[in-house]
Amino acid sequence: MVALAKEHYRAYDSKLTESIKMAKEALVSVPHRITLKDLALELGVSTATISNAFNRPDQLSPALRERILGEAKRLGYRGPDAKARSLRTGRSRIIAVVLAESLTYSLNDAVASEFLSGVAEVLDAHGHTMLLLPGREHASQAPGSANIADGFIVYGLMPTLALLGDLPAQRPLVAVDFDIEGRPAVHVDNQAASRAIAHHALTTPTQRPAVINLRLTAEPCNGRVTPEHTLLPGNRTITRSRLDGFYQALEERGFTPADVPLWNVEENTFEVCSPVIEAILDLPDAERPDLLLCMSDRIALTALTLAEQRSLRVPEDLRLVGFDGIAEGQYRAPRLTTVRQDSVEKGRIAARMILGLTPAVDSLLSTELMIGESCP
Structure with missing residues (x-):
């Protein structure tokens, strides 16, 4: 009986050893997920420089940014974790543009599309995303979407002022072709x-x-x-x-x-x-x-x-x-x-204000x- 028990134990021990070996080999075979720090160490630059390459390209020379992005692609680094950054900083890097019209109208209208082009130009250069909120859709759609935005650009005559009252009051807001008491506005004369x-x-x-x-x-x-x-x-x-x-x-x-x-x-x-x-x-x-x-x-x-x-x-x-x-x-x-x-410059000015790149004061x-x- 003792001999039989020892034989079972040796068989069990052999299987356990084999399982542990296979698990170790599987772990070794899993590729290491490269981090921002890993890439910075590999390239001999700071983590801030890597972050700027993805989020603030205007802070780097084109050659340096191209080198960083090239190495990042080669090593499989996809960029900073936006969700983690948002949780850490409390900022989404999203700017909402509240439109007076529907999305279809605004994108087809020459003046509105030029304005949006100016906004997008500045946001792109500083690693921000633009969220479009149509003022002529059901008002309840905007506030829920708006909660994720870091700031707001309100463009044109709003069909209902109640929509503006639903926007988070503590966040920066710039009005364009429209006046909101206590907020900076961008107009032509x-x-x-x-x-x-x-x-x-x-x-x-x-x-x-x-x-x-x-x-x-x-x-x-x-x-x-x-x-x-x-x-x-x-x-x-x-x-x-x-x-x-x-x-x-x-x-x-x-x-x-x-x-x-x-x-x-x-x-x-x-x-x-x-x-x-x-x-x-x-x-x-x-x-x-x-x-x-x-x-x-x-x-x-x-x-x-x-x-x-x-x-x-x-x-x-x-x-x-x-x-x-x-x-x-x-x-x-x-x-x-x-x-x-x-209209393009009007959009640029509003975007610079909302990002804090220029003073948030009335502009004519x-x-x-x-x-x-x-x-x-």
Whole structure:
């Protein structure tokens, strides 16, 4: 019996030894996961330099960054653990841009897409990610998503101010084309720019000037503005500042606000602008405006297209001006007279502020008057 027990023990011990050997071999075969410290030691640089190569490329020379990224790829290092960094620092390196419109509209609109390009340029250079929050979606979607953001850039007229109240108040916020009390704002000088382009347009005698506004009424209005409509104040929308600039130039030429009919469009798209402008251009000759002061290039370009369809000559029968300076208005004939604003730079400024790269103070950008054939 003792001999049999010893034999069983030797067999068991042999199997256990073999299992331990196999386990050790398996552990040896598992590749070591290289860490930031390992890569820094391998390259003879600091861990901060490795981190900058992935997160702050502007801090390194292109040659050094290319060398670090090349070695990281060769050794299988994928970069700092974003989740661990977020837990350690309490920062996500995500900046949320709260848009006035839907994502589809904002990405297709030339002005909004240029602005987002400027924001993205700065965020990319400093290792941050951009989160887009559409203001025209259900308001409850934004706050939950917004909680992960380190800061906020609010762009354009919000459809509801309640959405802004749901954003974390303690985090930095920059407003663009919009004013929020106690927060820095980035604008172009809309009133001065509108006054300048209207002043230019009115140097040629006109009998029936008219203004086409962009979302300027408190009540939904896609058509003629009447006394029953309430105009939004200047602190709610940049288009009020543009109207004030138009009015200044008109009054200098002897027109009163009562002399100048106003139309309003609810969205800066061809589809929404078209019915409003068609109604204007189809007025009898004696009532149809001979000068259209448009608050955006999209409105003005829609008017150009619809005027050509009706064999109205521009600028002989109808003169018109826009605002924004988008490329489309400068490539077609007749070339659009407009005000150019640098939307890309506007985005850069807002992004630099939100990252703390420049002081978070109000910024006012200049504009450029561009004279084209639509109103020479």
